Amino acid sequence: MFQEPYYIENLSLMLSEVLDDIGVNERMVMRRRRHLMLRDTMDNIILRLTDKNITCYILGSQSEGTTTIGLHSDVDELFCLNAANIIQDWSEWEHGKLNYLMIQDENTTPGYCFLQLLRNDEPLPVTYIPNERYITDKSGRILLKNTIYNGAIQGATDHGPSNALQGRHGFFDTDTVPAFSCKSWxxxxxxWLERQGIGRWPTQDMKRYAASTGCFVVPTGSKVSEYPELEWRISTSLTERCLMFNLNITQIRCYVLLKMILKSFLNPQGTINISSFMCKTVLLHCIENTESSIWKENNLFICLTYCLLELHSCVQNDRCSHFIIRENNLMAGQFTAEKKHELSKNISDFLQNDRQMLLRIDIDDLGYRLQVKLNMVPHGAYYYQSSLAIHDIYMTLNYLNIAYKIRETHHFVLKHLHTKNIRTMKHCIGKLITFNVNGNRLEQAAFKFLAPFIFTTYGSILASFSIGENNQVSPQALVWLSAGLNSDISSSRLKLASVFYSTGDMEKAELILKHTEQQYYSYPVLPICSCWGKPPPAVTAEFERVCGEQSEDCIKHITAFCVRFIQEEINCVPHELQYEMFRSTQDDMIHRDQYEDNWVDCAVIDSLPFLYFLQYKIYSHLQRHQDQQQALSKLTRTIVTDKNLGHRETALNILGQCMEQENRPQQALNCYLLSLQQMARNNAANFHICKLLSGVLAGQ
Structure with missing residues (x-):
């Protein structure tokens, strides 16, 4: 473990270089934080637009930038339910609110509390049990159970205090935790606010911020509690995020190394013995109790050793004190005597053989990279991705997660607003615009991504109404459709082209399609569909390169979202696509998944197949037969070759109808049968087959 100073300094510098190469550097940390905070902002904008009394906070390693690709860290989301007022003193009670008093006494575990229900008309306890969510304790207090939110997060699986939402698109998995907020510290x-360590860290500014953020209570009890269904954990997550945001790069690298060691040697094969939060807590204690001057690149190995020694001491003593609430022992009830002995031995073995063990870490090829840096093997002996390639992959993952979040938030708005009420949508748009006018930089950035989709939908609904009345597009509809054209490379433009097609203005529609096709092939464009749980899209090296070189604004130029028409837009939809809005039989309805299948009453099609289909129809009207056949060939080729299509079943249904119009019934039938192979239920192909066979039989 102990080596001459030169060796330790050299190893530290080499470790720092390796971590820099795999993306643990200032630039990448800041960009990851930016992107996760942007995602957080989008969530909160949509929650406010749809009048949900909830605030979302993205926490944990992804938002801190303290992770790597190989660590596969989750996104931790805390949904604060603002309907309740959690108080610690009677002076904080509010009239008309759902008030709960935090109780901490001899019956609660340190770091946990009970929530006592109070009256909303005067500051007094409730004396009767209102429903099954509550229980009376031996002191006669009406206490809220912590089991009320089990399964509360839609589409999720119970996972202790959180609900684990697996990454639907192959990117970041999400742990979602419900909570209540307490305004006071x-x-x-x-x-803790008065405590001062050797390193004079955290600073007074950090502590003042902490005191202003209050805390949360999370519905989970301690493992050693006598009342596991009544305890609520006190969470200081916002303060902890602030502390992590104020670490220097060596401290962040030390934490990343601790997590790699944890995953490789202490928690092998997915077991959870020591949590990453325990490692974070140990790191924070070490920073507090050392001089700040030691936390520099050429001391990284010493800092790591110090943290491991502290972790070893925690395991031996069965005690890891929460950094802020010291009385809360994070290791209470966590380990059996056998597990404690095993973990203690594993940490001790690592400390005795630290160099060899570091070289065995295969996460992000860290061990191989370190061998090359230390000249233990020649360059080229191992293949691993360059630092530039890793940077591009990071940016690609971040941009794609932003893209899917944009689409999902748009769908959330459509689901929760009464779209038939134009006044409701207009009010929503008015609130959205205020985020651009009065919001901070993140809110303004979120507006740029979200607004075009909502503007386009609103304009298309207005156009559908006016087309239904007089087969014309109102000037107001065109204003909103034009305002939404830069949503992505294609989807909003295709909606506008479809509007013009529906009114018979083929020249304008054809011009939009021509321009859209040119733009589509000017960039390495990726189809984006968030309608259902499809595998992650196949990304080209050129796409990754563009993501690595450009800012987040490039999302608008390298993504092609699927085109979704809700039923209020039906007059803007070609009749061949309208069948998709009525795809479900009564039997299909029974087998629908309320989360995965919430799009099936819409007409949804990928951008490129829709572009070629519209060209096919428009060239038919313009009697440009050669161009029409060329568009049909492109439509067919796209369906066959593009592996990233999200709605291949719809594209095949559209192609089948084109084949019917070409008087090629056998090819049409083949298309419908292939469509059913893609999606057996909730598929308009069933109707098309019946219609086709009926026509064939009638013609015999």
Missing amino acids: PHSASN
């Missing part, structure tokens, strides 16, 4: 953490 927890009394049990008051000493």
